[in-house]
Amino acid sequence: xxxxxxxxxxxxxxxxxxxxxxxxxxxxxxxxxxxxxxxxxxxxxxxxxxxxxxxxxxxxxxxxxxxxxxxxxxxxxxxxxxxxxxxxxxxxxxxxxxxxxxxxxxxxxxxxxxxxxxxxxxxxxxxxxxxxxxxxxxxxxxxxxxxxxxxxxxxxxxxxxxxxxxxxxxxxxxxxxxxxxxxxxxxxxxxxxxxxxxxxxxxxxxxxxxxxxxxxxxxxxxxxxxxxxxxxxxxxxxxxxxxxxxxxxxxxxxxxxxxxxxxxxxxxxxxxxxxxxxxxxxxxxxxxxx
Amino acid sequence: xxxxxxxxxxxxxxxxxxxxxxxxxxxxxxxxxxxxxxxxxxxxxxxxxxxxxxxxxxxxxxxxxxxxxxxxxxxxxxxxxxxxxxxxxxxxxxxxxxxxxxxxxxxxxxxxxxxxxxxxxxxxxxxxxxxxxxxxxxxxxxxxxxxxxxxxxxxxxxxxxxxxxxxxxxxxxxxxxxxxx
Amino acid sequence: xxxxxxxxxxxxxxxxxxxxxxxxxxxxxxxxxxxxxxxxxxxxxxxxxxxxxxxxxxxxxxxxxxxxxxxxxxxxxxxxxxxxxxxxxxxxxxxxxxxxxxxxxxxxxxxxxxxxxxxxxxxxxxxxxxxxxxxxxxxxxxxxxxxxxxxxxxxxxxxxxxxxxxxxxxxxxxxxxxxxxxxxxxxxxxxxxxxxxxxxxxxxxxxxxxxxxxxxxxxxxxxxxxxxxxxxxxxxxxxxxxxxxxxxxxxxxxxxxxxxxxxxxxxxxxxxxxxxxxxxxxxxxxxxxxxxxxxxxxxxxxxxxxxxxxxxxxxxxxxxxxxxxxxxxxxxxxxxxxxxxxxxxxxxxxxxxxxxxxxxx
Ligand code: SF4
Ligand code: SF4
Ligand code: SF4
Ligand code: SF4
Ligand code: SF4
Numbered sequence: 104x105x106x107x108x109x110x111x112x113x114x115x116x117x118x119x120x121x122x123x124x125x126x127x128x129x130x131x132x133x134x135x136x137x138x139x140x141x142x143x144x145x146x147x148x149x150x151x152x153x154x155x156x157x158x159x160x161x162x163x164x165x166x167x168x169x170x171x172x173x174x175x176x177x178x179x180x181x182x183x184x185x186x187x188x189x190x191x192x193x194x195x196x197x198x199x200x201x202x203x204x205x206x207x208x209x210x211x212x213x214x215x216x217x218x219x220x221x222x223x224x225x226x227x228x229x230x231x232x233x234x235x236x237x238x239x240x241x242x243x244x245x246x247x248x249x250x251x252x253x254x255x256x257x258x259x260x261x262x263x264x265x266x267x268x269x270x271x272x273x274x275x276x277x278x279x280x281x282x283x284x285x286x287x288x289x290x291x292x293x294x295x296x297x298x299x300x301x302x303x304x305x306x307x308x309x310x311x312x313x314x315x316x317x318x319x320x321x322x323x324x325x326x327x328x329x330x331x332x333x334x335x336x337x338x339x340x341x342x343x344x345x346x347x348x349x350x351x352x353x354x355x356x357x358x359x360x361x362x363x364x365x366x367x368x369x370x371x372x373x374x375x376x377x378x379x380x381x382x383x384x385x386x387x388x389x390x391x392x393x
Numbered sequence: 394x395x396x397x398x399x400x401x402x403x404x405x406x407x408x409x410x411x412x413x414x415x416x417x418x419x420x421x422x423x424x425x426x427x428x429x430x431x432x433x434x435x436x437x438x439x440x441x442x443x444x445x446x447x448x449x450x451x452x453x454x455x456x457x458x459x460x461x462x463x464x465x466x467x468x469x470x471x472x473x474x475x476x477x478x479x480x481x482x483x484x485x486x487x488x489x490x491x492x493x494x495x496x497x498x499x500x501x502x503x504x505x506x507x508x509x510x511x512x513x514x515x516x517x518x519x520x521x522x523x524x525x526x527x528x529x530x531x532x533x534x535x536x537x538x539x540x541x542x543x544x545x546x547x548x549x550x551x552x553x554x555x556x557x558x559x560x561x562x563x564x565x566x567x568x569x570x571x572x573x574x
Numbered sequence: 575x576x577x578x579x580x581x582x583x584x585x586x587x588x589x590x591x592x593x594x595x596x597x598x599x600x601x602x603x604x605x606x607x608x609x610x611x612x613x614x615x616x617x618x619x620x621x622x623x624x625x626x627x628x629x630x631x632x633x634x635x636x637x638x639x640x641x642x643x644x645x646x647x648x649x650x651x652x653x654x655x656x657x658x659x660x661x662x663x664x665x666x667x668x669x670x671x672x673x674x675x676x677x678x679x680x681x682x683x684x685x686x687x688x689x690x691x692x693x694x695x696x697x698x699x700x701x702x703x704x705x706x707x708x709x710x711x712x713x714x715x716x717x718x719x720x721x722x723x724x725x726x727x728x729x730x731x732x733x734x735x736x737x738x739x740x741x742x743x744x745x746x747x748x749x750x751x752x753x754x755x756x757x758x759x760x761x762x763x764x765x766x767x768x769x770x771x772x773x774x775x776x777x778x779x780x781x782x783x784x785x786x787x788x789x790x791x792x793x794x795x796x797x798x799x800x801x802x803x804x805x806x807x808x809x810x811x812x813x814x815x816x817x818x819x820x821x822x823x824x825x826x827x828x829x830x831x832x833x834x835x836x837x838x839x840x841x842x843x844x845x846x847x848x849x850x851x852x853x854x855x856x857x858x859x860x861x862x863x864x865x866x867x868x869x870x871x872x873x874x875x876x877x878x879x880x881x882x883x884x885x886x887x888x889x890x891x892x893x894x895x896x897x898x899x900x901x902x903x904x905x906x907x908x909x910x911x912x913x914x915x916x917x918x919x920x921x922x923x924x925x926x927x928x929x930x931x932x933x934x935x
C-alpha cells in the first residue's frame with residue numbers, strides 16, 4: 104500500500120499525472136477514487152474488494168475524467184486486458200496513460216463483501232486467470248499474493264444450459280430478459296463498450312427498439328453479446344451493474360468459449376494481437392456453411 | 394422466378410423466408426436459377442446487398458421481429474469475394490452469431506448460411522428448397538414474432554410466448570396495406 | 575407522518591397465508607415482496623405478482639426495485655395505430671384497471687407514489703398512472719430499516735409511515751398487527767373479516783407493546799445516521815449550480831442509470847413509436863433518465879449536459895431543488911436504493927451530508 108501511495112504522491116507532485124485513479128474506502132465498501140492532489144494519496148487502498156475495472160474510466164465516453172488531466176490508472180491484470188482492448192481499437196494511445204499494475208490474488212464478487220476469498224466469494228472472472236502479475240504496465244506495485252480459490256461454477260452452468268433443448272434455453276432466457284429495464288447499465292459499466300453513439304441509441308434507422316418488451320430486449324442482448332464477442336475480457340462489470348440481476352456473464356463466457364473453439368483465440372493483454380472479429384484466416388472453420 | 398408447389402405441412406403452413414444475399418455471387422446465381430426456369434419454393438423474399446460483409450446479425454434479428462420464420466444468408470465462395478475479404482469477415486461473425494442464437498434458444502436450423510456463386514443456379518434452388526422444407530418442419534416462429542405483443546413490462550407479469558396460439562395463418566402484411574399499391 | 579388509525583387487529587402468520595389464498599381465489603391480483611422462482615443466482619426479493627403464500631418473502635431484504643413499475647411500467651402502450659387505406663385509425667388503451675392489492679410495501683415506496691402524483695397531475699392528468707393508482711389497495715410493512723444507506727427520517731418520513739398507504743402490517747410475535755387507514759384499507763379487512771383477530775383479547779395489549787417497541791427500534795436505527803436539513807440543502811443546491819463540488823463528484827459516475835431504475839421517485843419517460851409490421855404499430859412510453867447522455871441530446875448533435883458531472887448534478891437538483899421549488903417537497907423518500915445499486919459507490923446520503931455541511935458553513 105505504501106508503495107502505491109508513494110508512487111501516487113510522486114506522479115502527482117512531479118506533474119506526470121493529473122489524476123491517479125485507484126480505489127478508496129467508501130461507505131459501502133471499496134470504490135473508485137480520483138486522486139488529484141498528493142495530499143490525498145493516502146486514501147488509496149488495494150485489497151480483494153477492489154473489483155471495479157477502472158479501465159472503464161479510460162473509455163472515450165468519459166469526458167469528465169479526461170478533464171482531470173493525464174490519468175495514471177491502477178490496474179489488476181484483467182483490467183490491463185481491457186486497457187489493451189482500448190489500445191488495440193485505437194481508443195487510447197499508450198503515451199496518454201500511465202498504468203500502475205498491482206499484483207493480484209483474486210477479488211470477491213462485490214466491493215461490499217468482506218475481503219475474504221473463498222470458493223463461495225471469489226469472482227467468476229478469476230477462474231483461469233493468467234495475469235495475476237500484470238504485464239502491460241509502467242509501474243508494478245505490491246507483493247505477490249497467493250492464488251485465489253477459483254471455481255468453475257460459470258462453466259458448469261453453461262454446460263447445463265448447453266445440455267437443454269433450444270426451447271428450454273429459450274424459456275430460460277425469456278424469463279431472464281423479461282426483467283431487463285433497458286437502462287443500459289451493462290453497457291455503461293463496460294470498458295469495451297466505447298462507442299461514441301451506441302447502436303441501441305440510434306433511431307434512424309432504429310435497429311434495436313428501446314422498449315423493454317422482450318422483442319427489444321432480445322435484440323439488445325443479442326447485439327451487445329455479438330459486439331463484445333472476442334473483445335470481452337470477462338471482468339463481469341456488466342453483470343454487477345445490472346440492477347435486475349440478469350446473468351450476463353453466462354453469455355459473455357459462452358462467447359469466450361465459442362471464440363476459443365472457432366478461432367483459437369483467448370483475450371490477451373497484448374495490444375498488438377488483433378481481435379478475432381475484424382481479422383480472419385482463409386482456412387477458418389466453416390462447417391456451418393452449406 | 395418460376396414457382397412450384399411449396400413444400401408445406403398438412404395444415405398449410407407456408408414458412409416466410411428472408412434471404413440476405415450478396416450482389417455479385419448469390420444474387421446473380423438466384424437470377425440464373427430464375428432465367429433457367431428451375432423449379433423452387435416461392436417462399437423466399439430476397440434482399441440484395443453489396444457483400445456478405447455488409448450483412449449484419451441485426452438483419453437476421455429484424456427479419457425474425459418482422460415475421461420471418463427462417464433466414465438465408467448467402468454470398469460468394471471463399472476467395473471469390475468481389476471486395477476480397479468481405480465473406481471471410483462474415484464467416485467469422487456468423488460463426489459466432491450462430492452459436493449465440495443457439496445459446497439463447499433460437500434454433501439455428503432456422504438460419505441457413507451458404508456460398509452460392511453466380512453460376513450455381515442449381516445450388517441456389519437446393520438451398521431454397523432445403524431451407525423451406527426444414528423451416529416448414531420447425532413450424533412458424535411465433536415464439537419470436539409474439540415477443541412484444543401488447544405487453545406492458547415492469548409490474549405486469551412477463552408474457553409466455555409459448556402459451557400464445559400458434560399455427561394460425563399470419564396475414565401477409567402487404568395485403569393489409571392498400572396504400573401505395 | 576400520519577400514524578395508522580383504526581383499531582389494530584391481529585393477523586396470524588397462518589392467516590396471512592389464508593388472506594393471500596382468499597385474495598387470489600377471488601381473482602384479484604396480488605403484489606408482494608417475493609423471490610424470483612427462476613432466479614439463476616440466489617436472488618433477492620422483488621415486488622412480484624404472486625400466486626401463493628409460499629412465495630411471500632416479507633423477511634427478506636428491501637426489494638431490489640421499487641414499487642413504481644406497477645404504476646408506471648417500464649414499457650407501456652399509449653395507443654395503437656392501424657393504417658386503413660388512406661386513413662389512420664387510433665386504438666385507445668383502457669385507462670381503467672382491474673383491482674390489485676399490494677401487501678408488504680415498504681413505506682418509502684408507497685409514499686413515493688403520492689409525491690409523484692403531483693407531477694402526474696400537473697396541468698395534464700396522467701390517466702394511466704391514476705387509473706392504476708385508483709385500482710390499487712396498499713398495505714405497508716412497517717420497515718425494520720435496511721442499513722446505513724436508509725435516510726427516510728431526513729425527508730419527513732419514517733420506517734412506519736403510512737403516507738399514501740391504505741393500511742399497515744407491523745410484525746409482532748406470531749403474526750402481524752394490522753391497521754387500516756383509509757376506506758379502501760378498511761374494506762379489504764372487512765372483506766376477509768374472519769381472518770383477523772379483534773383487538774380486545776388478552777394478548778392484544780402485549781401485541782401493541784411489541785409493535786410499539788418494534789417501531790421505536792426502527793426509528794432509532796434510521797435516525798442514528800444522517801442528520802441533514804433539506805431546506806438548507808435546497809437553498810445551497812439552488813445557489814451553487816456551477817460549484818466545483820459537482821466536478822469533484824461526477825467522475826466516479828459511469829452514467830449507468832441504475833440509480834434511476836431502482837428509484838421509487840424517478841419518473842421520467844421517453845415516448846417512442848414502434849411499428850409492429852407494415853401499416854400498424856404502437857406508441858409506447860418507456861422509462862428514461864437524466865443519467866444517460868441521450869436524454870438531453872439535441873437533434874443538432876449538441877448536448878447541453880455533455881458529461882456525467884452535469885448529469886449527476888441534475889439528479890440531485892431535480893430531487894432537492896427543482897421539485898421542492900415547484901411542489902413543496904423533495905423528490906426522494908430516502909430509501910437508499912440508489913446508493914445500494916450504484917456499481918461505482920456513489921452514495922446519495924453521503925452527497926447530501928456533504929452539501930449540508932457546505933450549506934452550514
Ligand atoms: S461485456 Fe461485461 S464482462 Fe465483458 S468486458 Fe464488458 S463489462 Fe466486462
Ligand atoms: S453495445 Fe455495441 S454499439 Fe453499443 S456501445 Fe457496446 S459495442 Fe458499441
Ligand atoms: S443493465 Fe440489466 S436491466 Fe439494464 S439494460 Fe443491461 S441487462 Fe437490462
Ligand atoms: S434518490 Fe435514492 S434514496 Fe431517494 S428515493 Fe431515489 S433511490 Fe431512494
Ligand atoms: S448508479 Fe451510480 S454510476 Fe450509475 S448513474 Fe447512478 S450514480 Fe452513476
